[in-house]
Amino acid sequence: MKVLVVGNGGREHALAWKLLQSPQVEQVVCVPGNGGTANLADCQNLPLAVDDFVGISQYALANNISLVVVGPEVPLAKGITDYLQAQGLMVFGPVRAGAQIEASKAWAKALMQEAGIPTAKAAVFTEAAAAKSYVQSQGAPIVVKADGLAAGKGVIVATTIEQAASAIDAIFQGQFGSAGEFVVIEECLFGQEVSVLALTDGLTIRPLLPAQDHKRVGEGDTGENTGGMGAYCPAPIATTELMARVQTDVLEKAIATLRSKGIDYRGVLYAGLMITPEGDFKVLEFNCRFGDPETQVILPLLATPLLDLILACVEQRLAAVPITWHSGAAATVVAASGGYPGDYQKGKVITGIDAAETAKVTVFHAGTKLNDQQQVVTDGGRVLNVTGTGENFQQAIAQAYTGLKSIQFEGIYYRRDIGHRVLSAE
Ligand code: AMP
Numbered sequence: 041m042k043v044l045v046v047g048n049g050g051r052e053h054a055l056a057w058k059l060l061q062s063p064q065v066e067q068v069v070c071v072p073g074n075g076g077t078a079n080l081a082d083c084q085n086l087p088l089a090v091d092d093f094v095g096i097s098q099y100a101l102a103n104n105i106s107l108v109v110v111g112p113e114v115p116l117a118k119g120i121t122d123y124l125q126a127q128g129l130m131v132f133g134p135v136r137a138g139a140q141i142e143a144s145k146a147w148a149k150a151l152m153q154e155a156g157i158p159t160a161k162a163a164v165f166t167e168a169a170a171a172k173s174y175v176q177s178q179g180a181p182i183v184v185k186a187d188g189l190a191a192g193k194g195v196i197v198a199t200t201i202e203q204a205a206s207a208i209d210a211i212f213q214g215q216f217g218s219a220g221e222f223v224v225i226e227e228c229l230f231g232q233e234v235s236v237l238a239l240t241d242g243l244t245i246r247p248l249l250p251a252q253d254h255k256r257v258g259e260g261d262t263g264e265n266t267g268g269m270g271a272y273c274p275a276p277i278a279t280t281e282l283m284a285r286v287q288t289d290v291l292e293k294a295i296a297t298l299r300s301k302g303i304d305y306r307g308v309l310y311a312g313l314m315i316t317p318e319g320d321f322k323v324l325e326f327n328c329r330f331g332d333p334e335t336q337v338i339l340p341l342l343a344t345p346l347l348d349l350i351l352a353c354v355e356q357r358l359a360a361v362p363i364t365w366h367s368g369a370a371a372t373v374v375a376a377s378g379g380y381p382g383d384y385q386k387g388k389v390i391t392g393i394d395a396a397e398t399a400k401v402t403v404f405h406a407g408t409k410l411n412d413q414q415q416v417v418t419d420g421g422r423v424l425n426v427t428g429t430g431e432n433f434q435q436a437i438a439q440a441y442t443g444l445k446s447i448q449f450e451g452i453y454y455r456r457d458i459g460h461r462v463l464s465a466e
């Protein structure tokens with residue numbers, strides 16, 4: 041079987057890598073892919089944009105592609121699934137109506153309220169004055185969110201009323217693009233965040249192992265927010281008891297409410313949870329796709345062939361397919377370009393990737409590409425995800441850092457404390 045993966049990040053490299061371990065998958069085509077998918081055996085890149093639906097469908101139909109797996113949220117929110125399905129292609133990823141659960145925070149909040157899913161108290165506004173007077177009445181800290189997709193930048197956790205007011209102005213002035221029509225103002229929650237990615241066929245929904253990522257650029261979880269500097273799995277804070285509550289109070293309610301709206305949601309439903317110090321939880325957000333970098337630590341632990349699970353979702357028979365896991369733990373450390381998440385340079389030659397890879401270390405590429413001499417060079421802020429596995433976190437994290445020692449490029453930056461919480465607990 042030939043599978044087409046849409047996207048170009050570490051997540052898509054991990055998806056392609058894992059799919060190629062499924063016995064039925066002969067070949068993967070990544071659109072557009074990166075330096076890692078270009079060098080992966082039985083994988084090739086196709087230089088099309090992720091929202092070039094016509095180009096993707098023409099290629100897939102002409103080249104015997106049996107399944108399309110969509111990585112990022114942008115093409116899902118633009119309706120890639122609806123378009124490709126109408127051409128007769130099999131697609132993993134929700135239809136456009138379902139992708140609203142990530143693409144519109146106001147829509148997602150209304151769905152959570154309707155479904156009775158625990159979430160932060162919130163109100164939605166269409167103009168600045170009303171939003172500001174609500175902020176005055178609630179006080180700070182308070183969270184201000186632009187409504188639409190803003191590449192992770194549309195959330196401002198305001199520590200003062202003034203900061204919240206300027207965030208409201210920035211959103212209505214269009215600084216987050218089309219995400220500027222509504223603003224969601226939300227109660228500020230405190231605790232630890234955990235990512236629960238679940239697979240669903242529209243009827244059955246089953247969680248994957250819970251993961252945690254490190255969002256801040258600096259050690260000790262300080263400094264600016266990023267797309268994620270590292271992650272680990274399975275997150276011990278999400279106990280079996282907590283996961284059982286997430287299943288009934290979040291996942292099943294979400295899928296039943298989507299179904300009641302006539303939305304046949306098949307793909308990944310990712311719940312970002314805040315776990316309070318008392319052990320309660322609330323949903324911060326839903327995403328309509330695999331997480332990045334969570335996928336890079338979840339998939340190495342998955343024992344069931346990924347293709348079997350994806351096909352079971354698409355063909356609505358997930359209830360019959362068990363999800364099994366390898367024991368142990370996985371951790372990934374992001375090697376970033378110096379300066380990220382601010383300005384950074386691209387095009388630096390990367391060496392040592394082959395030397396880093398062992399049975400316990402896999403290097404998933406994020407912002408890389410091949411240059412004209414077929415060398416792997418940096419091509420983004422987050423460059424590589426060096427993933428280690430082991431019997432416990434200590435081993436998994438040590439493997440990732442051992443792998444990193446071999447890898448070099450000018451300006452390489454990575455956090456040295458990924459997994460500090462689980463290591464001190466272990
Ligand atoms: P979202 O895209 O809604 O998950 O927001 C991105 C990030 O903003 C989350 O991962 C949290 O770190 C933070 N955040 C969002 N909502 C809240 C909230 N109600 N309280 C505290 N932090 C939040």
Ligand code: GLY
Pocket residue numbers: 253267268327330331332333334
């Ligand atoms: N790791 C956060 C995300 O994928 O949205």
